[in-house]
Amino acid sequence: MSDEPYIPDHGDDSFDVTHYSLGLAYKVVGNRLDGDAELACLARTGTTSVTLDLAHLRVSRVLLDGKPVRYSHRGSRLKITAGLAAGQQFELRVKYAGSPSTLKARHLDDAGWEELTDGVIVAAQPHGAPTWFPCNDRPSNKATYAVTLAAPSDYYVAMCGRLTDQRRRGSVTDWTWEMTHPMATYLATVQIGRYEVRDLEHGIVVVAPSDLAGEGYDASFGEQPEMMAYFETVFGDYPFDAYTVVVTDDPLEIPLESQSLSTFGRNFASADWDAVRLVAHELAHQWFGNAVTLTEWNDIWLHEGFACYAEWLWSEESGRESAAEQAEHHHGKLSDLDQDLLLADPGPALMFDDRVYKRGALTLHALRTTVGDEPFFDVLRQWVERFGGGNATTADFEAVVEEVTGEPRADLFDSWLRELPLPALPS
Numbered sequence: 001m002s003d004e005p006y007i008p009d010h011g012d013d014s015f016d017v018t019h020y021s022l023g024l025a026y027k028v029v030g031n032r033l034d035g036d037a038e039l040a041c042l043a044r045t046g047t048t049s050v051t052l053d054l055a056h057l058r059v060s061r062v063l064l065d066g067k068p069v070r071y072s073h074r075g076s077r078l079k080i081t082a083g084l085a086a087g088q089q090f091e092l093r094v095k096y097a098g099s100p101s102t103l104k105a106r107h108l109d110d111a112g113w114e115e116l117t118d119g120v121i122v123a124a125q126p127h128g129a130p131t132w133f134p135c136n137d138r139p140s141n142k143a144t145y146a147v148t149l150a151a152p153s154d155y156y157v158a159m160c161g162r163l164t165d166q167r168r169r170g171s172v173t174d175w176t177w178e179m180t181h182p183m184a185t186y187l188a189t190v191q192i193g194r195y196e197v198r199d200l201e202h203g204i205v206v207v208a209p210s211d212l213a214g215e216g217y218d219a220s221f222g223e224q225p226e227m228m229a230y231f232e233t234v235f236g237d238y239p240f241d242a243y244t245v246v247v248t249d250d251p252l253e254i255p256l257e258s259q260s261l262s263t264f265g266r267n268f269a270s271a272d273w274d275a276v277r278l279v280a281h282e283l284a285h286q287w288f289g290n291a292v293t294l295t296e297w298n299d300i301w302l303h304e305g306f307a308c309y310a311e312w313l314w315s316e317e318s319g320r321e322s323a324a325e326q327a328e329h330h331h332g333k334l335s336d337l338d339q340d341l342l343l344a345d346p347g348p349a350l351m352f353d354d355r356v357y358k359r360g361a362l363t364l365h366a367l368r369t370t371v372g373d374e375p376f377f378d379v380l381r382q383w384v385e386r387f388g389g390g391n392a393t394t395a396d397f398e399a400v401v402e403e404v405t406g407e408p409r410a411d412l413f414d415s416w417l418r419e420l421p422l423p424a425l426p427s
C-alpha cells in the first residue's frame, strides 16, 4: 500500500504499471461502462499481493499472466493474490462493468467520471482515476496508455494523446487514442459530447459545441496559438504531441488540466481576464504538472504556483499588467489573509486553496527578482528538460536553482515555502 498521506488508500508502492491498454464500451443513455483492462506491470519489491484502485464498478474476472487468480474487491481496493519477486514483469487483466460515478475523498471535492447534460466529463484530479479504470493510483507511477472506447456514433470522444484510429460500426464508433509519454493516472481523461472539431495553429485542436463562437471565444480560446508560441520560448518545447481543448456545453465552475488536453465550460469563452488567465494556466500545466509531475501531493505548489505564474507572464506578454504588477497586487491581497498555510505542505484540505496558487507564483517571482531574468528562465527550462516525463520534488527544484544560478537559495525557499508569515517581495 502507498503511504501517500494526502490521498490515503490509493496506490501501491510494491509495483509499477508501465502500460495501460484499455478496451472500453460506453452507453451514454443509461451511463453503462464495460471495461477490459490489460496492465503491463513491474514488481518493485517481492510481494504476495498487489492492489489496484477501482471504484463503484463490478469486477467479473482477474487474470495474472493469462491465468485466473484470486482477488477481493472491497470499497475501491482490488487486492490480487500474486507471488512476485522484485524486478519481475507481469501482466494483469481485469474485466469490469457498471455505472461510473465520481469518488469521494476526505477533505476533497468528488472527482472522476461524471455525466454532463449530454455526454461525459472525467475530471480526475487528484483521486478520480479509479472511477473508470483499474489503476495504481499514485502520481509517482507514470505509464503509457492506449485506450479504445466505443461510443454512440453521434458523439465525439476526446482522450489524451493522439487519435490513432476512428472506426464507425453503424450506430457505434470505436475511438483509439494513444499517450506515448509517461502519464500519471489522475491526468488520464475521457470527454464525450456532441462536439465539432476546430484546428487552430501550433497543433492546437478545440473540441466544442458547434454554436460556440464570437468575441468571447476569440478572446480566450483564440489566443492559444500566441500563448503556445510564447510559452515555448520561455519554458521550452511543448512536451506532448498534440493539445486538445474541450469546451463543454455545460458551464463549469473551474477548468481542469489533463495530459495533452484541458477541459473548460463554455462560460470560459469570454474576454474577461479571469477566463483568459485560466486558458493560459491550463496550457502551462502541460509543462508544470503534466510533463514534470510531483512525487507526493504536498508539493502541489510545483504545479499550481508555476501555472499561476504563467498567467502573470502571459498578462505581461499580451500587453496587460506586467508580472511585477500582478505580483504586487496579489502580494497585497495575500497579506490581508490568514497566514496559516505552509506552502511546502499545505495539507489535503488546503491543497487547492487559492493561497497555494498565489504564494507559489510569488515564490517564483521572488526567485526571478533575486537571480535575474536570464538565470530564472534557464531554471524553468532546465527543470522541464531534466524532469519532463517523470516526477520531482521541491528539493529537486532547489537543486536545479543552485546549479543554474551557482548559489543555494535556502533562505529564500525557507521563508516562502517552509515558514508561515508572508515574506516581503524582494525589490
Ligand SMILES: [Zn+2]
Residues within 6 Å of the ligand: 281, 285, 303, 304, 307
Ligand atoms: Zn491549476
